[in-house]
Amino acid sequence: xxxxxxxxxxxxxxxxxxxxxxxxxxxxxxxxxxxxxxxxxxxxxxxxxxxxxxxxxxxxxxxxxxxxxxxxxxxxxxxxxxxxxxxxxxxxxxxxxxxxxxxxxxxxxxxxxxxxxxxxxxxxxxxxxxxxxxxxxxxxxxxxxxxxxxxxxxxxxxxxxxxxxxxxxxxxxxxxxxxxxxxxxxxxxxxxxxxxxxxxxxxxxxxxxxxxxxxxxxxxxxxxxxxxxxxxxxxxxxxxxxxxxxxxxxxxxxxxxxxxxxxxxxxxxxxxxxxxxxxxxxxxxxxxxxxxxxxxxxxxxxxxxxxxxxxxxxxxxxxxxxxxxxxxxxxxxxxxxxx
Amino acid sequence: xxxxxxxxxxxxxxxxxxxxxxxxxxxxxxxxxxxxxxxxxxxxxxxxxxxxxxxxxxxxxxxxxxxxxxxxxxxxxxxxxxxxxxxxxxxxxxxxxxxxxxxxxxxxxxxxxxxxxxxxxxxxxxxxxxxxxxxxxxxxxxxxxxxxxxxxxxxxxxxxxxxxxxxxxxxxxxxxxxxxxxxxxxxxxxxxxxxxxxxxxxxxxxxxxxxxxxxxxxxxxxxxxxxxxxxxxxxxxxxxxxxxxxxxxxxxxxxxxxxxxxxxxxxxxxxxxxxxxxxxxxxxxxxxxxxxxxxxxxxxxxxxxxxxxxxxxxxxxxxxxxxxxxxxxxxxxxxxxxxxxx
Numbered sequence: 001x002x003x004x005x006x007x008x009x010x011x012x013x014x015x016x017x018x019x020x021x022x023x024x025x026x027x028x029x030x031x032x033x034x035x036x037x038x039x040x041x042x043x044x045x046x047x048x049x050x051x052x053x054x055x056x057x058x059x060x061x062x063x064x065x066x067x068x069x070x071x072x073x074x075x076x077x078x079x080x081x082x083x084x085x086x087x088x089x090x091x092x093x094x095x096x097x098x099x100x101x102x103x104x105x106x107x108x109x110x111x112x113x114x115x116x117x118x119x120x121x122x123x124x125x126x127x128x129x130x131x132x133x134x135x136x137x138x139x140x141x142x143x144x145x146x147x148x149x150x151x152x153x154x155x156x157x158x159x160x161x162x163x164x165x166x167x168x169x170x171x172x173x174x175x176x177x178x179x180x181x182x183x184x185x186x187x188x189x190x191x192x193x194x195x196x197x198x199x200x201x202x203x204x205x206x207x208x209x210x211x212x213x214x215x216x217x218x219x220x221x222x223x224x225x226x227x228x229x230x231x232x233x234x235x236x237x238x239x240x241x242x243x244x245x246x247x248x249x250x251x252x253x254x255x256x257x258x259x260x261x262x263x264x265x266x267x268x269x270x271x272x273x274x275x276x277x278x279x280x281x282x283x284x285x286x287x288x289x290x291x292x293x294x295x296x297x298x299x300x301x302x303x304x305x306x307x308x309x310x311x312x313x314x315x316x317x318x319x320x321x322x323x324x325x326x327x328x329x330x331x332x333x334x335x336x337x338x339x
Numbered sequence: 340x341x342x343x344x345x346x347x348x349x350x351x352x353x354x355x356x357x358x359x360x361x362x363x364x365x366x367x368x369x370x371x372x373x374x375x376x377x378x379x380x381x382x383x384x385x386x387x388x389x390x391x392x393x394x395x396x397x398x399x400x401x402x403x404x405x406x407x408x409x410x411x412x413x414x415x416x417x418x419x420x421x422x423x424x425x426x427x428x429x430x431x432x433x434x435x436x437x438x439x440x441x442x443x444x445x446x447x448x449x450x451x452x453x454x455x456x457x458x459x460x461x462x463x464x465x466x467x468x469x470x471x472x473x474x475x476x477x478x479x480x481x482x483x484x485x486x487x488x489x490x491x492x493x494x495x496x497x498x499x500x501x502x503x504x505x506x507x508x509x510x511x512x513x514x515x516x517x518x519x520x521x522x523x524x525x526x527x528x529x530x531x532x533x534x535x536x537x538x539x540x541x542x543x544x545x546x547x548x549x550x551x552x553x554x555x556x557x558x559x560x561x562x563x564x565x566x567x568x569x570x571x572x573x574x575x576x577x578x579x580x581x582x583x584x585x586x587x588x589x590x591x592x593x594x595x596x597x598x599x600x601x602x603x604x605x606x607x608x609x610x611x612x613x614x615x616x617x618x619x620x621x622x623x624x625x626x627x628x629x630x631x632x633x634x635x636x637x638x639x640x641x642x643x644x645x646x647x648x649x650x651x652x653x654x655x656x657x658x659x660x661x662x663x664x665x666x667x668x669x670x671x672x673x674x675x676x677x678x679x680x681x
Contacts, residue, residue, distance in 0.1 A: 074571055076569075076571075078570065078571050080571075086454060086455070088435075088436075088451065088453075088454040089463075090435045090436075090451060090454070090462075090463070090464075090465060091435045091436035091437075091451055093430075093432050093433045093652075094430070094433035094649050094652040094653050094654055095433075095437075095653075095654075096498055096500075096507070096654060105502070106500040106502070106507060107507070108507050108649060108654045108656060110570045110571065110648075110649070111430060111432065111433055111649050111652055112430075112568070112570075112573075113430075113566045113568045113579075113649070113650060113651075114428065114430060114566075114651060116568055116573065116577060120432075121430070121431045121432055121465065122464060122465055122467075123432075123463060123464065123465065124432065124462075124463045124464065124465055125432065129571075129572065131570065131571045133570065133648065133656060134502070135502055135504055135505030135506075135507060135582075135656050135658070136502060136504055136505070137504065155438060156438075156496075158438065158446045159446065159476075160446055160447070160448075160474065160475055160476025161445075161475055161476030161477050161482070161486065162476045162477070162478065164476040166438070166446070166448050229453055229455070229456065232450050232452065232472075232474070233420065233450060233452070233470070233472055234452035234456075234470075235452065235453075235456060237456070239456070243478075245478075285455075308450065308474065309436055309448065309450060309451050309453070309474075310453040310454075310455065311453060311454055311455070312435070312436035312451045312453075313436055313438075314436040314437070314438055314448035314449070314451070316448065316474060316476070
């Protein structure tokens with residue numbers, strides 16, 4: 001699992017440019033089924049299980065990551081960025097990034113030196129002043145980088161204490177890893193349902209993947225896997241009681257199916273899986289909001305992996321939470337029997 | 340001409356002010372077969388003497404600092420998070436969600452409250468250092484104490500990328516200076532010279548003060564990195580200097596008024612030998628020259644700097660051509676000084 005997470009978090013795949021991540025995951029899923037495709041939105045769709053079954057279950061995790069797009073290149077070769085997804089500009093300055101041009105180029109986000117910061121040390125950079133310095137001549141940059149190319153934070157994945165991993169893009173490569181691991185379990189089972197695995201694109205921007213891919217199937221139930229907030233300094237709302245290492249978070253929300261929640265909760269209790277409860281009194285802000293409204297409606301559950309530092313280049317999850325999420329999904333697909 | 344893998348090793352190794360020993364060990368290993376004599380003084384400065392082919396007219400000391408900016412652990416919370424304070428001046432705006440290394444072995448990251456849960460001004464505010472925490476993955480103070488103690492050193496995570504034209508790395512300030520001095524020591528010298536690899540520049544020029552006393556030179560050259568603010572949105576004088584336009588010298592900064600004859604000699608060398616040289620266009624910054632030039636009865640001093648973007652942060656950028664210019668200028672200026680031509 002550690003290697004899978006390291007690999008997934010080292011891939012590009014900013015919203016709308018998911019190809020590198022989609023290809024990696026499609027190849028991974030071909031170990032378990034021949035029915036794998038990547039559609040025009042860069043969604044990865046794999047079908048496992050009994051194709052003639054009465055019940056169709058969708059397992060979803062978004063594959064895209066937050067990042068930037070190139071909007072301008074100046075006469076000195078500096079590259080102007082705009083946000084693609086909910087990048088937190090407070091974390092941007094002087095950060096290493098990868099510019100996904102004709103090749104990948106390392107760069108650093110420009111940062112004002114102290115003599116020019118004019119006492120603005122307390123303020124984050126304005127989002128309209130984000131530039132990347134790749135340290136190459138303007139000619140070379142113009143030849144190899146185009147408007148619309150994506151730029152992602154670079155952070156070498158690392159282990160912290162307690163089997164925790166820190167990396168950029170754990171939102172939502174942690175969810176993707178849980179589903180890939182579940183696919184491995186499920187492929188070894190005799191199951192009575194058809195399972196569609198969807199690694200969906202553009203969640204961080206417009207949820208275009210989750211809005212489109214499920215339309216092609218008649219789905220009865222869906223489990224969507226994402227990350228959600230774990231407690232850290234400054235958090236004093238309901239998330240203050242969520243911890244890393246205490247298992248997946250099961251969400252209660254108007255748009256989610258309560259019976260599915262109860263089923264997942266019972267599966268946790270019967271199989272010694274620690275779980276935590278997340279409450280979203282409105283929508284969930286995840287793919288599940290869209291999948292639940294597919295065609296005439298889909299009974300949907302949201303399972304989240306607790307994460308610290310969300311939407312930064314130093315997100316943190318505990319590997320056991322990813323593994324337990326995979327186990328819970330597999331148990332659910334199996335219909336409650338042990339895997 | 341250079342062994343750039345040595346520069347990479349120097350930049351990616353850790354050595355915040357007061358904890359420079361691992362950098363000093365690398366340097367000793369590099370110079371021990373080339374130096375005539377060397378010793379480490381009471382503060383941790385590495386002082387090296389190398390005989391050249393001739394006895395110099397003037398006693399010359401070249402100096403670069405070994406330390407880099409970083410942090411020190413000040414306390415550990417009940418939840419196992421590390422409180423920290425800066426060692427040297429750091430641009431605080433670069434810190435949220437930055438990766439760090441405690442004691443060179445324990446991985447950590449600086450926490451950043453998720454933007455989704457921030458309200459109002461919080462979304463665009465950089466917290467005070469006193470409100471920042473390093474997470475090493477521990478859940479309790481007791482657990483954290485098995486790995487970290489208050490007073491432990493924290494450095495930025497190692498990073499080094501060379502794209503052929505420029506280098507982006509941690510700690511170019513002032514490992515590039517150390518690197519150039521090592522190259523000089525490993526070369527055949529015309530004249531006897533002293534080299535001081537000093538400690539604690541970033542916290543008050545402490546090492547250079549005592550090293551200059553010990554060496555007691557007539558002349559000194561300080562090898563440094565200086566702010567280049569030639570980035571979008573900054574024009575004219577405020578750029579200070581430009582990456583790719585050569586070595587940097589200045590008439591004056593916040594610590595020192597430099598020796599006029601050394602400035603003129605540097606200009607002559609640049610003109611006659613086609614070495615790129617630029618003037619600092621703003622009185623900003625300061626370096627070890629400030630204490631070296633007033634050591635004992637006074638030392639005629641010049642700082643030769645590399646133009647460097649994003650100083651005092653996690654990553655800085657230099658151009659390889661500027662490294663060449665600074666090295667060549669230094670080499671020639673040493674010979675002029677030692678040969679009595681200044």
